[in-house]
Amino acid sequence: MISKTYSPQEIEDKWYAYWMEHRYFSSQPNPDKEPYTIVIPPPNVTGVLHMGHMLNNTIQDILVRKARMEGKEACWVPGTDHASIATEAKVVAMLKEKGINKKDLSREEFITYCWEWTHKYGGIILQQLRKLGASCDWDRTRFTMEPSLYDAVIEVFIDLYEKGDIYRGHRMVNWDPQARTTLSDEEVIAKEVNQKLVYLKYPLVDSESEALTIATTRPETIMADVAICVNPADERYQHLVGQQVLIPLINRAIPIIADEYVEMEFGTGCLKVTPAHDTNDYELGKKHNLPIIDLLNEDGTLNEKAQILVGEDRFVARKKILKLLEEAGNLEKVEEYKSNVGHSERTNAVVEPRLSEQWFLRMERLGKPALDNVLNDTVQLIPPKFKNTYRHWMENIRDWNISRQLWWGHRIPAYYLQDGTVIVARSKREALRKAQHEYQLFALTEEDIRQDDDVLDTWFSSWLWPISVFNGIKEPDNDDIKYYYPTNDLVTAPEILFFWVMRMIVAGYEYRGTYPFKNVYLTGIVRDKLGRKMSKSLGNSPDPLILIEQYGADGVRTGMLFSSPAGNDLPFDEKLVEQGRNFCNKIWNAFRLVKGWEVSAQVPQPGSSQQAVAWFESRLNLALTEVLDLFTKFRISDALNAVYKLIWDDFCSNYLEMIKPGYEQPIDPGTYEATLDFFDRLMRLTHPFMPFITEEIWQNIRERGTSESVCVADYPRPGSIDSTLLGQFEVLAEVVSAIRNLRNTKGLSPKLELPLAIKTDAPEQYQPLEGLLRKLANVAALEYVSEQVEGMSFLVRSDEFFINLAGEIDVEAERENLQKELEYTEGFLNSVMKKLSNERFVQNAKGDVVEKERQKQADAEAKIATIREALARLG
């Protein structure tokens, strides 16, 4: 006996192992097949599966499984990303717990710890993906730090350097004092923070009784001030320009300058200029040739240039200096002030603008094809609303700071001679050779040259991902890259559209001369019920593995998908997953029903079953057509919904009820076989969405060979659709529904057989469906009449139906119903007539639209006539 409820845990591991054993997911270039390729957005090695991954990878799996079943050479490449900052932060924290300080380790020792960490935790997320059913080609698993991908990054750096696209520069960058590294603009998250706007008096050098008041949120940086700037149009201060003021506490004289940059309305209209600690001030300083005083250490503490509060953390110093200023009489007032402050995405530390020596990649030339080919839809963003944002970014693109002051990552292949000369080379040995040749320094040894300490931004490796996973940088003509590249679809989150997707497109055009993927499907962000993004720190995310345990992988997959159109956020609700589980159970029980039937060759096929089979064939083909169309539009959620309704409503509620034999009665072989065939097709159709349960059932529908699997069965293709038949069944459904409604309102048991009379001009419309009508509505006697008869009545389209049950007729209620229906239909007819009597409508509207209106008119008139007759009969 098959269990009454579907138990996913028992079968999921079994089938995943079966799939792996038969290597259904592994792919080799096959010239006879069309390739279908997806590269996974590589999750961090340090990460664990979260709800975003679940959604994202479910969608990828659906696409790749469908392609595989369609006979394409499907290849889904999995892998992980080394995630410099995130991983290094975790390793540093881990070492700290052990009492080890990163500073006390050599680079090599530290990196050894990183690898240990990677080996220990790096595979977790990939294991978790298996639980979800992900059909990745695991043999192709890649890691951005493995030798071949590492080398690809180095090659690309060298190549771009030699082309002149990479340069070293002194720039204002975003500094994370906690991680002690540079961040890209995208890694800085602006957050609104309550600050104090402090008003400080700077006495004039020439007249000590007079003072200028400036407003600042960063009083601890006044020691790095190099000027006070006012707007030249500001009449309050014009006479002071050119004079000098003294910085409070340290009494250094600085000039008062004028620049239009200063907003007169903000604060007092006087701006303290601190080029080392503010990006705008830096530009202003350059323009006015001002010196730069940097008073912060790497870790955010004040250095000796501050003269006071040396060694204090910037935030401590901010508090302390206020007191000092107050005591010195320089503090005028303090206001509450809200403003956006940049925070590190990884460490949440307040980001410090900082001047430093960094490596940059020029983006102007490289970005051009990446912009053009998205705008002209060579690369399609789904949904397309992201195109505008994308264009806005690309048209304002700035050079990319690619160096990070970390150890875990691809070390910049730049070497310095003692005089600071830079040589970019693959190794120290090559650098030495180059130095000897290019500079005629034959006495030079490896000891005389030093490699750059910094590593490259993580995105500088992941931007090569679609190429480097196929080794396409180092061996641009190898079979894999030629076959699988460009890939087909990329599924990722909109938050990294600029970070990552754009850069992959750039690299694709630069290194393969074409796009890396044809379609970019942007998923939404998974949020909790309160609309907050799910995150570990908020603790508002359910553990996906526990969800899978509770609801089954298929249930979770469908649950995630039920409400997630492309690009729209998904407000997650466990109810959705429950619905997914219930769907599994529904399918399971349908299967139980069918498998429980006894088949007897002695039983002839009832006409009703024959009808039902013909109908469902058309219905299935119609749904297939819809689903395939939805797939081409990447409307995956809608495709799933279409499948859901097809199975639940059409197959289970309608078809199975139509063909179901009586209790403990056998079924005829024709209907049985047709039903198994439907089930087979339904399972194949559903497989990409729900891989496990469909495999379990598909394997049990019929005897299967030892290496067969629904994974590699053909995806169903739509056949012919009999729309006349579909129309007839719609009428049937309406009649059945009306009779059931009648039972409900009259409190009649479904077991009570009812006599039915149909008053119609076209009995032939109903005759073929009589068997089904009897079965579905439990109708006993059925007759056609041309005049009204006694009984409760209802209308379907313009035919009238009577159920003659003595004593059950409520004349008043029926009259009321008819009256309502009459009013509605008359109103409807009225609106139709309004259109038709409008000359301009008849002239301007398309012919078929007008024709439809005329049809509506005829239908409504017929119906009104029927209602009137019925009312007349009731008196």
Place this chain on the structure above:
RNA sequence: GGGUUCUUAGCUCAGCUGGUUCAGAGCACCUGCCUUACAAGCAGGGGGUCGGGGGUUCGAAUCCCUCAGGACCCA
């Protein structure tokens, strides 16, 4: 402040280039059912002047303007 985008049933969302009874789906809710596959179920039902206002049109949830509110990106 600039840009993008959204507002449809209690909730989450579909409604493509304006034209079928177009106002939909799922969930939630209400009523009745332990009917022999499934109570994780079955049958039925109520619920929205499509954010407000204005305009274009024979016709607007759909196009345009405007106001209100939200989201995101950038400064």
